[in-house]
Structure formats: C-alpha cells, structure tokens
Amino acid sequence: MADPSTEAVSDPNETIMRATYRALREHGYADLTIQRIADEYGKSTAAIHYHYDTKEDLLAAFLDYILEQFKDAVHEVETTDPEQRLELLLDKLLVDPEDHLDLLVAILEMRSQAPYKERFRERFRQNDEYVRYMLQTVIDHGIDEGVFAAVDAEHEARALMTIVDGARTRAVVLDEERALTTARRTADDYVANVLVNDRRGDGSQRG
C-alpha cells in the first residue's frame, strides 16, 4: 500500500490513523502508548480519547483502516485479464517497499495477540476473508476463461495466502527483506505450474 503518512488530510480520524501508523512503525506494538500517538498527532491525549476510549479500540480501528488501504490499492488494479490480475494482486500483497517492514513488525505483534484479543482476531479474519475473496474471484474467472485448470479456487486462494503470510512472518522474524521476494517467486511458480492450464502435459494434479 502507498505510504499513508505523507499526504495532507483534514478528517481527524484519518489523521489519527496516520499518526498511529507512524507511531507503530517507530515504537512497535508493545511500546505503543496513546501519548506516543498524540505526539505524532500533534495534539493532546484527550484529543485522541475523544475518538477512542482505549488503545485497543484505536488499534482495532487501525486494523480496519489497513484493510481499507488495501481495498483502495486493489481498486487501482484495472485489468480484467485473470492471469495479469492475479499477478498484480500478488504484487500488492508481496512487493512492499522496504520502509514498510517496520509496519510488518508491529502487525506481527498484533497477530500474535489474536488468541488473547478477540477484536484483533475478528479483524485479521475479516482482512483475510476479503483478500481470499479477491483471489478466489480472479481464479474462478480464469477457470471460466480456460486460462486456469479446473482447480479448487477456494483452496488455491488459501494456498496463496499461506505463501503471503509465510513471507510476512519470515521477513519480520528472520529480518529478511528477501523473504518477500522469495515468496513472490514461489507464488509465481505455484500459479504457473499448478493453476495455469497449459503448463501441465496431462492436466492432472496430485491432491
């Protein structure tokens, strides 16, 4: 997604989300305080509490905001050619600019808290469902057009998200920028050899 912290805005909620984005990237999740977000916001903590009662409320809203950002990014994908569209979606999911690794660090911390914070889990599930729906739709479209083999589109969307989530975790845990590049190549090979119709001599597939 495009760095949302650099454009001027007037909506206070949007401005607080951008301040949260910057504060998370700088301090991570565990060390994030309303004070630190207020510092980025340039106003008092009361100005934030006017909109959000607790840090958890604010962060739940932030996870919604991230999904909206992704939806905006996806709307930029204009092509309807299934193979090209799938490529571009995978680019949006995996080809992140370097400076977003900080955000991935904070998000992995929040992800690891999902078993303890139902509101986080709900958001991560919603985000995952949305992205899988996008992937599944384009795969189904490709099957209809005969570009992709008669695969199980629901499963294949989960398979691709497994690669995406693996990349994000590995980038953070191992501090490996290349984890995203590796995953992009893995997803490409997977699509070319498992999904695309003309890649297999007999059209069959182990399951």
Next chain:
Amino acid sequence: MADPSTEAVSDPNETIMRATYRALREHGYADLTIQRIADEYGKSTAAIHYHYDTKEDLLAAFLDYILEQFKDAVHEVETTDPEQRLELLLDKLLVDPEDHLDLLVAILEMRSQAPYKERFRERFRQNDEYVRYMLQTVIDHGIDEGVFAAVDAEHEARALMTIVDGARTRAVVLDEERALTTARRTADDYVANVLVNDRRGDGSQRG
C-alpha cells in the same frame, strides 16, 4: 514432534524444559512467569534460577530444546528415497497433532519478539537454517537422482519454509487447525508440479 511432557526423565534440565513446555502451552508467552514454570516443575523458583538467571535465558534454552526435539524427530525418518523423504519431512513440519496448537500460539508470541530480542532471533534463524539445510539436501539428492528437475534447491527450501511458516501463523492468528492441512496440500502440489521432473511436459518453468 512427539509430546515431550509425557515421558519420565531424570535430567533436571530436561525436566525444566518439559515444565516450560507445559507452562507455555497453558499460559502463553506474555503471562509466563518463573513461578508458573516452577509450579509445573514441582519445585521452588530458586531451583529454576539455579539453572537459568532470567526468564529470557530459560526461553532461549527452550528454543534450543525445540530444535533438538525436531532433530530427534527427523532422525526417525529413515528412508533415503528423495521424494519419500521430502514428504516425510513435510509431514514432520506440518502434520502436528491438535494439542500442539497451544505451543504454536506461544511460539508466535516469541517470534513476534524477535525484532526486540536478539537471542530469540538468533534461535529462530538457527532453527530455520537447520530445517532448510535438511530440505535443500534432500532436494539436491533428488536432482542428482533425476527425480526432481534442475531447480535451485536453496530457493526451493526457502519456498517450502515460506509455506510452513505461513501455515503456523495462520493456524494461530485465524484459529484455524485446517491451515496446516491446507499448507500440507499446497506443499504437495508445489513439490509435484514445480520440483518433480515428470510432472511437466517440457521440463520448463517460469522464474
């Protein structure tokens, strides 16, 4: 890996590791205390501090212990047939019994702390290197025997670990046991269609 908490042992370090294993599964990482490990150990906190100065020392040792457990599990894989051996390694990595999801929860918490705790990061890197080495060796062996195509074994080991790590993250964050099954199938399809020689009509592959 086999549940290490059920067998009788006399080595105090081994007993402390098993107590840590049970305490982590019950309380998670954030709420883990030396007291809670001591409760599982059946001795005083002093008995634990005799071996480990801090909780972080103990958990670093625990991550080493997990790797040793995995090494023991891998030693049980006796076949030298590359395709079968790769299947069995992927089973060890992805076909976890249900009751280990608790441990995956605690480990994802520790993984998310890797950017802040160098000793954790070191262990996760060592574990990852070891497992990738196992995978790469069997893939190279398969290439030599002509079972696998002339792929880049180092990359393919990273690709498979991306799938494994994605499954572990998704199982915890989304609370989806099926994430492991999905990933096992994804890895199988990947191996069958990208690695295995006779799966492709022309032997070519996009990269």
